[in-house]
Amino acid sequence: xTGRFIVVDGPSGVGKTTTTALLAxxxxxxxxxxxxxxxxxxxxxxxxxxxxxxDYHGLTLACLVAADRYHHLEAxxxxxxxxxxxxxxxxxxxxxxxxxxxxxxxxxxxxxxNRFADRPDxxxxxxxxxxxxxxxxxxxxxxxxFHRGGPEAGRREMELYVRVSEELxxxxxxxxxxxxxxxxxxxxxxALLGPVRALLSAGSDGQTPTGSxxxxxxx
Ligand SMILES: Nc1ncnc2c1ncn2[C@@H]1O[C@H](COP(=O)(O)OP(=O)(O)O)[C@@H](O)[C@H]1O
Ligand SMILES: Cc1cn([C@H]2C[C@H](O)[C@@H](COP(=O)(O)OP(=O)(O)O)O2)c(=O)[nH]c1=O
Numbered sequence: 001x002t003g004r005f006i007v008v009d010g011p012s013g014v015g016k017t018t019t020t021a022l023l024a025x026x027x028x029x030x031x032x033x034x035x036x037x038x039x040x041x042x043x044x045x046x047x048x049x050x051x052x053x054x055d056y057h058g059l060t061l062a063c064l065v066a067a068d069r070y071h072h073l074e075a076x077x078x079x080x081x082x083x084x085x086x087x088x089x090x091x092x093x094x095x096x097x098x099x100x101x102x103x104x105x106x107x108x109x110x111x112x113x114n115r116f117a118d119r120p121d122x123x124x125x126x127x128x129x130x131x132x133x134x135x136x137x138x139x140x141x142x143x144x145x146f147h148r149g150g151p152e153a154g155r156r157e158m159e160l161y162v163r164v165s166e167e168l169x170x171x172x173x174x175x176x177x178x179x180x181x182x183x184x185x186x187x188x189x190x191a192l193l194g195p196v197r198a199l200l201s202a203g204s205d206g207q208t209p210t211g212s213x214x215x216x217x218x219x
Contacts, residue, residue, distance in 0.1 A: 003033075003081040004199060005118060007092035008192075010126035011157045012147050013137030015180055015188060019126065020090045022189035023196065027086055032200070035080035038090035040065060041072045053145045059109070062100040066113045069093075073118055086200070093117060094125060094168060098160040099146050107167075122199050123173050124192060125165045128180035130154030174199070 008020045017038070024036040040046035046068045049061065056064055069092070080087050093114055100110050134154040137147050146157075162177070169175045176195045180188055 003085040005081055005087045005120045006122045007089040007120045008124045009091055009094035010161055011133050013133035014126045014128045015185060016090050016126060018185045019188045020088050022185055023192055024088050026193055033085045035085040035087045037076055039092055040068050051143055058103050058105055062105045062110060065096055069117050094164050097164045123168055123175045125161055125177045126180055127158060130158040
């Protein structure tokens, strides 16, 4: 039996990294084997994308992040899934559909170059007040041109995430949109445990959290 592939997406500063870490801890405490990861990856390729947004634009950046995604899938995600783990990925396809579109890339091209990227079992999209998310991202440190721009840029980014969540649903992805609002990080993680547990119990074939050996031995 393979594991489950869950991605958490949304605008910079909305709380993806914080929530993903809390969710990973909560699932691990329940006995699940969790593989937390993120895109762009920590590889040379991923770091070039993360810190290279002033040098690379449009089609180039779209291809760079897609290449990093394919390498991530091959080197980390698929092996972890094959071992029966829950892969929790901070940023995935929705980011490309939003940021590359903001960068002037035709959505059809973004879909096309991501055609062979695995479909997650669950795509979580976090939304929140755009101004607050921008402020948090700025306070943490700006390392991407997508972090710049004031509240108006934040509003456009947030609106596109909502549109992209609908686009992904129409394309057959399982999408869960969660509005962070005034919730604490713990409250957000707790709220997400609901849909995640539903996913884990659906089609679990009687798997239990600690049944990793059983899970990894099934195919
Ligand atoms: N629900 C929340 N309420 C208040 N602060 C938060 C919340 N979620 C995250 N933060 C803070 O906001 C900042 C950005 O969070 P982070 O998880 O790095 O966002 P992202 O990964 O979406 O860019 C961090 O300093 C984090 O501690
Ligand atoms: C995954 C991904 C990242 N990127 C680039 C631009 C983003 O600003 C940057 C993400 O860097 P990251 O450090 O993850 O930003 P944040 O802390 O805001 O979550 O990588 C894309 O352009 N498209 C993508 O699909």
